[in-house]
Amino acid sequence: MQSCVALIVAAGTGQRFGAERPKQYLPLAGRPVLRRTVEAFLTHPRIDAVQVVIGPGFRDLYDEAVAGLGLPGPVMGGATRQDSVRNGLEALAAAGAPGLVLIHDAARPLVDAETISAVIDALATHEGALAAVPVADTLKRADGAVVGDTVDRTGLWRALTPQGFRFPAILAAHRAAAGLALTDDAAVAERAGMGVALVRSKEENFKVTTPDDLERAERLLAARRFAGLDxxxxxxxxxxxxxxxxxxxxxxxxxxxxxxxxxxxxxxxxxxxxxxxxxxxxxxxxxxxxxxxxxxxxxxxxxxxxxxxxxxxxxxxxxxxxxxxxxxxxxxxxxxxxxxxxxxxxxxxxxxxxxxxxxxxxxxxxxxxxxxxxxxxxxxxxxxxxxxx
CATH class of the missing domain: 3.30.1330.50 (2-C-methyl-D-erythritol 2,4-cyclodiphosphate synthase)
Structure with a gap:
């Protein structure tokens, strides 16, 4: 069985959230968002190690958030998410490349074990795999401030994380895409000609972007915690x-x-x-x-x-x-x-x-x-x- 490492990308500054500190370091039901994300992978039986990429200047917040978890020292991120991921991949390569890597946003703390397993399973037959959910809402294309037309949502999915890859292939793809502005790691893989499988995830695996998202995550955690305890x-x-x-x-x-x-x-x-x-x-x-x-x-x-x-x-x-x-x-x-x-x-x-x-x-x-x-x-x-x- 190939070794599998989770690469958690936590290098953003969370400007859209509007808090005094990046959102990944804010408390979620008593624990930092980042800690909950890391623990979701640390406790998964098929994840061998977790490596976090952080933004320069946030080492104190990082150390506080993951205290006691026994993680390796963080990797410093770059100017863009794509740069940060590449830095993380290069650090993993230098430390002894794993067979598989799952790349995950730190701001998605409610990822479930079933999604993680499904992404890993898909890598047995594909070079890449991404967690996603099908688009359920009607989509409209804007024409200024009015509706231009309705977009056919057939076959459309929302890309989430984790996005998993065979390590040598995604490292080469990221190196080749340096300097380009691609939307996610699956896009980097697609550009390199890698086949990327869609793995259905859950709506709860959303990205915390606004204070409303954080409140929603609080409610979902409370529901999970006491489910069936009547x-x-x-x-x-x-x-x-x-x-x-x-x-x-x-x-x-x-x-x-x-x-x-x-x-x-x-x-x-x-x-x-x-x-x-x-x-x-x-x-x-x-x-x-x-x-x-x-x-x-x-x-x-x-x-x-x-x-x-x-x-x-x-x-x-x-x-x-x-x-x-x-x-x-x-x-x-x-x-x-x-x-x-x-x-x-x-x-x-x-x-x-x-x-x-x-x-x-x-x-x-x-x-x-x-x-x-x-x-x-x-x-x-x-x-x-x-x-x-």
């Missing part, structure tokens, strides 16, 4: 820990400097304990004490993230997803506000969900009760879990 469950949790001598407390997985610590068998992260119980409650699967008995010495001083990860794994084992969590920390001090962004980020990481599905709040009891007297901290949590119906 059993909506809500669980609540509550926990309390007293103060003891120390210099910080653990809250939501974040070490918060303080004049005392929280006392407990584990690290006493009262917020993580409440949230763990909330998820277990949604599953009707006991409480944190039944899964991690305080009498068991192995949990002495344990990181409470272990307990939360266990609850998340139980949701996954039942084919479900965590839809939203809301944590309220109840104390006079320390102040939670300055640490809230770090707490939201940590919970999102532990839960495997987007930060906009995590709420962290804090309140006091107006100096009433044990929290008002500064004797400890309480936390309550609500978790919404969706399971297969």
């Amino acid at each position: 059993d909506v469950r809500t669980g609540t949790g509550f926990d309390v820990h007293r103060f003891a001598e120390g210099d910080h407390v653990w809250l939501c997985g974040v070490a918060v400097p303080h004049t005392q610590r929280l006392d407990g068998h584990s690290d006493a992260d009262v917020a993580l304990h409440a949230l763990t119980d909330a998820i277990l409650g949604a599953l009707a699967d006991g409480d944190i004490g039944s899964h991690f008995p305080p009498s068991d010495p192995q949990w002495k001083g344990a990181d409470s993230a272990l307990f939360l990860r266990h609850a998340v794994e139980l949701v996954g084992q039942r084919g479900g997803r965590i839809a939203h969590v809301d944590v309220t920390v109840i104390c006079e001090r320390p102040k939670v506000g300055p640490h809230r962004p770090a707490m939201v980020a940590r919970l999102a990481e532990l839960l495997g969900i987007e930060p906009d599905r995590v709420s962290v709040k804090a309140t006091t009891t107006e100096r009433l009760g044990f929290t008002g007297r500064g004797e400890g901290i309480a936390a309550q949590a609500v978790a919404t879990v969706r399971l297969p119906g």
